[in-house]
Amino acid sequence: MSSSVSAAAKASAAFAHKKELAAAAPAPTQHRAGSGRRSKPCRVRAVASPARAPRAPASTGSVKTAMTMTEKILARASERAGLEPGENVWVDVDVLMTHDVCGPGTIGIFKKEFGEDAKVWDREKVVIIPDHYIFTNDERANRNVDILRDFCMEQNIKYFYDIKDLSNFKANPDYKGVCHVALAQEGHCRPGEVLLGTDSHTCNAGAFGQFATGIGNTDAGFVLGTGKALLKVPPTIRFVLDGEMPPYLLAKDLILQIIGEISVSGATYKSMEFVGSTIESLNMEERMTLCNMVVEAGGKNGVVPADETTFKYLEGKTSVDYEPVYSDAQARFFSDYRFDVSKLEPVVAKPHSPDNRALARECKDVKIDRVYIGSCTGGKTEDFLAAAKVFLASGKKVKVPTFLVPATQKVWMDLYSLPVPGSGGKTCSQIFEEAGCDTPASPSCGACLGGPRDTYARMNEPMVCVSTTNRNFPGRMGHKEGQIYLASPYTAAASALTGYVTDPRDFLM
Numbered sequence: 403m404s405s406s407v408s409a410a411a412k413a414s415a416a417f418a419h420k421k422e423l424a425a426a427a428p429a430p431t432q433h434r435a436g437s438g439r440r441s442k443p444c445r446v447r448a449v450a451s452p453a454r455a456p457r458a459p460a461s462t463g464s465v466k467t468a469m470t471m472t473e474k475i476l477a478r479a480s481e482r483a484g485l486e487p488g489e490n491v492w493v494d495v496d497v498l499m500t501h502d503v504c505g506p507g508t509i510g511i512f513k514k515e516f517g518e519d520a521k522v523w524d525r526e527k528v529v530i531i532p533d534h535y536i537f538t539n540d541e542r543a544n545r546n547v548d549i550l551r552d553f554c555m556e557q558n559i560k561y562f563y564d565i566k567d568l569s570n571f572k573a574n575p576d577y578k579g580v581c582h583v584a585l586a587q588e589g590h591c592r593p594g595e596v597l598l599g600t601d602s603h604t605c606n607a608g609a610f611g612q613f614a615t616g617i618g619n620t621d622a623g624f625v626l627g628t629g630k631a632l633l634k635v636p637p638t639i640r641f642v643l644d645g646e647m648p649p650y651l652l653a654k655d656l657i658l659q660i661i662g663e664i665s666v667s668g669a670t671y672k673s674m675e676f677v678g679s680t681i682e683s684l685n686m687e688e689r690m691t692l693c694n695m696v697v698e699a700g701g702k703n704g705v706v707p708a709d710e711t712t713f714k715y716l717e718g719k720t721s722v723d724y725e726p727v728y729s730d731a732q733a734r735f736f737s738d739y740r741f742d743v744s745k746l747e748p749v750v751a752k753p754h755s756p757d758n759r760a761l762a763r764e765c766k767d768v769k770i771d772r773v774y775i776g777s778c779t780g781g782k783t784e785d786f787l788a789a790a791k792v793f794l795a796s797g798k799k800v801k802v803p804t805f806l807v808p809a810t811q812k813v814w815m816d817l818y819s820l821p822v823p824g825s826g827g828k829t830c831s832q833i834f835e836e837a838g839c840d841t842p843a844s845p846s847c848g849a850c851l852g853g854p855r856d857t858y859a860r861m862n863e864p865m866v867c868v869s870t871t872n873r874n875f876p877g878r879m880g881h882k883e884g885q886i887y888l889a890s891p892y893t894a895a896a897s898a899l900t901g902y903v904t905d906p907r908d909f910l911m
């Protein structure tokens with residue numbers, strides 16, 4: 403008892419110290435509001451820097467020291483002309499996101515430390531998204547959403563994507579679904595900004611050339627009150643991916659390849675920057691898949707340089723001015739990895755670690771019980787279009803139960819409205835029905851994180867599942883003896899058609 407009291411006292415003292423430091427930090431300034439500036443994208447040069455090259459003056463902008471993208475974003479957010487990996491800096495936060503799992507804890511810390519009547523630092527920069535445990539009768543899970551709602555009403559939070567009627571998600575026009583995909587779709591992911599969230603996959607937003615990372619409830623409570631966060635600047639590992647993407651590969655194959663290469667601790671507290679001709683050819687949802695999983699390699703954040711694809715995606719989604727930044731030619735990288743994508747094959751991550759890589763064809767004897775297509779990393783519109791392409795090419799029916807959980811309400815609508823290329827006008831939902839899949843479920847995190855026992859598609863028995871999600875630790879999708887094979891939507895759909903882990907080339911070539 404006494405040790406927990408003293409631990410709590412220490413934590414509180416540390417928190418108070420943080421507040422003092424923040425008060426001493428320079429006052430925040432608006433870097434971009436009203437500036438209307440949007441830099442022309444630099445051409446990405448996927449050339450390797452010599453290892454440990456000396457830092458040289460930057461050739462662009464007001465920045466005086468050559469820096470990587472991540473360093474530049476943090477320098478700007480902390481009003482520094484230059485900084486080095488390892489430095490601790492106070493940054494101004496552009497967006498803070500929380501959800502139904504961590505939001506109540508964050509709110510509790512905010513109220514405890516700043517007072518019952520305290521106001522958040524900026525009601526337009528806080529984004530609250532119920533998404534995890536939504537379609538459940540679990541009273542505690544439902545209560546979490548009620549706590550978010552009460553807080554948003556009290557604080558007049560501008561961006562609260564509420565759900566009141568759990569019986570019909572479509573009756574909730576504000577409800578979105580999985581936070582990371584909703585953040586992108588609602589225009590909260592913007593190049594050059596700092597986005598923090600109480601979820602480890604907040605790194606998803608690095609796809610927009612943004613610094614985005616997950617933080618704990620205590621830090622988030624502090625950000626709620628001050629708009630500031632203390633961050634250690636990570637060194638950057640550069641991944642150069644060149645070559646034409648084969649038609650049987652998706653971004654999930656690329657990131658599983660990389661994690662298999664460097665291991666689940668290979669990028670611990672590093673920034674992972676993705677460049678090269680293959681990256682430039684990826685659409686935004688595929689770039690999100692890459693950045694989403696950097697945390698599975700221990701990465702602090704992932705970034706893709708913003709380009710015309712980024713700017714086009716953002717058109718009509720945000721009215722906030724943003725200013726992308728790019729790594730200087732002389733920037734120093736911790737290390738470089740190069741991949742010739744044209745030579746890669748479809749891969750899976752076997753149980754029970756995202757770095758337990760194997761070629762899909764090497765696992766062809768693994769019998770499976772079900773397939774799950776969903777989550778922030780594998781439940782986007784492009785993921786379902788990819789799965790539909792495999793079902794369409796095969797003309798066959800699935801051999802195991804195949805669960806489809808759209809990430810957001812918009813993805814769900816896309817499944818029922820967008821024609822699948824080459825199908826003569828059929829939608830994904832029609833193709834899935836013809837293939838014998840389960841009807842697309844209500845959008846949410848679903849069984850990606852297991853959730854309460856009544857969660858749709860939760861693994862309540864020890865089964866073998868091929869899943870487009872991002873983690874395959876024991877118990878992740880429900881049962882602790884369940885076995886999860888992480889895979890691309892192509893591989894997941896191909897596996898559903900055979901009942902075994904299957905290389906999608908069996909249907910796509």
Ligand code: SF4
Nearest residue numbers: 580777778847850851
């Ligand atoms: S879909 Fe899964 S990984 Fe993504 S935020 Fe939800 S629980 Fe986390």
